[in-house]
Amino acid sequence: MRFRPFRADPRVSPAQGAALGYQISRLRRYRAESEIEAQGLPSRGAFRFFASPHYPYMKSKYIVSTTIAIFALTSCLSAEEVKYPPINPALTYWQAAALMPDLKGEKAELLNDAIFGKKPLDDAKVRELLTESEDSLRLFAKAAASSAPCDWGLDLKEGPELGLPHISKIRELSRLAVLKADALFAEDKASEGIDWLLLTHRAARHAGASDLLIAVLVQDSIEGAIIYSAGLHCLGWNDAVRKMYADGLKTLPPPHSLGDAVRNETIFIDWIERLLQSTEPDARRKLHEMLVSANPRGNEPGPEREAEIKLLEEQFTSGNSPKLIAELRNLNLRTQAAMGMPWKESRLALEGIDKETQEGNNVLKMSYPSFESVNFKRFQIATLRTMLDAALQYGPKLDEATAAGFKDAFDGEPLVLRKGEDGSMTLKAARQYWKGKDIELKLGK
Amino acid sequence: MSISTHNPEDNEAAGISEALRRDARRIGEAPFDMALQRETMARVRALKDAGRARFRFGFAPALAAASVAVVAAALFISFPFKPVTHREAALVAEVVPLREVAPRASVWFYERALAEGDAAFSAALDRDAQTLLPATAKLPEGLL
Numbered sequence: 406m407r408f409r410p411f412r413a414d415p416r417v418s419p420a421q422g423a424a425l426g427y428q429i430s431r432l433r434r435y436r437a438e439s440e441i442e443a444q445g446l447p448s449r450g451a452f453r454f455f456a457s458p459h460y461p462y463m464k465s466k467y468i469v470s471t472t473i474a475i476f477a478l479t480s481c482l483s484a485e486e487v488k489y490p491p492i493n494p495a496l497t498y499w500q501a502a503a504l505m506p507d508l509k510g511e512k513a514e515l516l517n518d519a520i521f522g523k524k525p526l527d528d529a530k531v532r533e534l535l536t537e538s539e540d541s542l543r544l545f546a547k548a549a550a551s552s553a554p555c556d557w558g559l560d561l562k563e564g565p566e567l568g569l570p571h572i573s574k575i576r577e578l579s580r581l582a583v584l585k586a587d588a589l590f591a592e593d594k595a596s597e598g599i600d601w602l603l604l605t606h607r608a609a610r611h612a613g614a615s616d617l618l619i620a621v622l623v624q625d626s627i628e629g630a631i632i633y634s635a636g637l638h639c640l641g642w643n644d645a646v647r648k649m650y651a652d653g654l655k656t657l658p659p660p661h662s663l664g665d666a667v668r669n670e671t672i673f674i675d676w677i678e679r680l681l682q683s684t685e686p687d688a689r690r691k692l693h694e695m696l697v698s699a700n701p702r703g704n705e706p707g708p709e710r711e712a713e714i715k716l717l718e719e720q721f722t723s724g725n726s727p728k729l730i731a732e733l734r735n736l737n738l739r740t741q742a743a744m745g746m747p748w749k750e751s752r753l754a755l756e757g758i759d760k761e762t763q764e765g766n767n768v769l770k771m772s773y774p775s776f777e778s779v780n781f782k783r784f785q786i787a788t789l790r791t792m793l794d795a796a797l798q799y800g801p802k803l804d805e806a807t808a809a810g811f812k813d814a815f816d817g818e819p820l821v822l823r824k825g826e827d828g829s830m831t832l833k834a835a836r837q838y839w840k841g842k843d844i845e846l847k848l849g850k
Numbered sequence: 851m852s853i854s855t856h857n858p859e860d861n862e863a864a865g866i867s868e869a870l871r872r873d874a875r876r877i878g879e880a881p882f883d884m885a886l887q888r889e890t891m892a893r894v895r896a897l898k899d900a901g902r903a904r905f906r907f908g909f910a911p912a913l914a915a916a917s918v919a920v921v922a923a924a925l926f927i928s929f930p931f932k933p934v935t936h937r938e939a940a941l942v943a944e945v946v947p948l949r950e951v952a953p954r955a956s957v958w959f960y961e962r963a964l965a966e967g968d969a970a971f972s973a974a975l976d977r978d979a980q981t982l983l984p985a986t987a988k989l990p991e992g993l994l
Contacts, residue, residue, distance in 0.1 A: 468910065472917040502983055509980050565958035573955065573978035619960040623975070673957075695958065774965055 497548035502574040506537040549604040555611040564676025603653040613661035621666040640849035664744040748815040787814035792846040
């Protein structure tokens, strides 16, 4: 065995041994090739290797040494992971949530003000809150940094009854983490603050890990809060810090998309179908009650609620049910397609679907939500990401001309920059695309 | 007395064998030829080496295939597959345990809040963040 001398030597690691073995096999190959040249055979190209009388011998040695090298390197690299395997971050987030301080009343207000930059913060109170949250944030950072896939253990077959208690908790933890970053920026510890922002970006994407509509919306709302916070501080960062953040963003796992989330909304339809097929006597009644509760009028007991339930009972006859389920599935497929379209087309398509649903029967009206606002959010967060990109590229040097080089995600219109008298700047989408809502990012305090 | 067998071809082969031996006895043994000996041994070695080469040549693809299979199996086992989404399982009709209408912090509950607007959705999340898994009360002074 050629590798024995290296293996036996305790100073040589398996990876080094394999690498040396590989080098030796290459040397042997070149020696064989030089012999071929001496015999006057073609000296270049693949023929030189395959024409070698040593070819079969070299080939097998080459394969063996390469295989050993792969295994040795893999085992060396993963040795640490085998001993301490990365932990499912969802479990660590729950531990962080359990150690989170009681965030009611004044503290909740403080956190809200910090996230939305409503008013100047009381440094002493922020410091106190962060001190109380130290253990929780340490676990949050550990969870966010984990390389293991995030599995919240959600049983999707529960359909709309599926509990998402982690969603509000990870949103709250993320807000604390953004507050921590804000405090570090205030202490001129920009690179540490950036680390916390990047960890929070990762946590946001963990929040969306189930690809459910609600989870992905929370992912985007957390990322929106991070971008707003970064915007407030980014004019004070030097080029290296801005580049560090921009480079860090590129290493993040891709965000979960609202388009994929719409595909997962079929768990709702699957659930309705199962209840309709159920032999449990109360199943249908429960289904009707739940659907009726979607309507604000259906929340309170009374004649209106009973009338709605009766109407559903009439529509959900055994003969009609398969047709209704097929209609719901068809609507979902069309919504999925619309959520993959550019802004104008998707808006038109979703408006059409919404109109059709509202004009349809009660079952469709009650069970199929409108996706127009969700679609708007899809383009809104994409535009905010572009704005952050512009701010990180140019920082305080950003002007109207450079801002116009960046386009919004809606119609691809150039971004507009407004300069404030206090030295701050605001990046804006050229126009309001939906229901008079502005899309803007304030840069600087 | 000759031994008779059931197969007449065996008797014929025995006759040929005997005739060959007779012919061999008639031929005188030639003197030892060193050159012939070397040439013969060289040919035997060449045949042996050719056999080895053939064996190596056949062994290589098998080894390659086995290596690829082992690497693929190792990658397959260690690949961090996304956890099963249960979507297929969801299609299996079964009796669903029923709970109260719009269970707390459920998909249904949040989607209803979302349908009422962003503010309602945000308020629902805020409320749940404060009320689910409430923080433990502070430890009494001097306990630790």
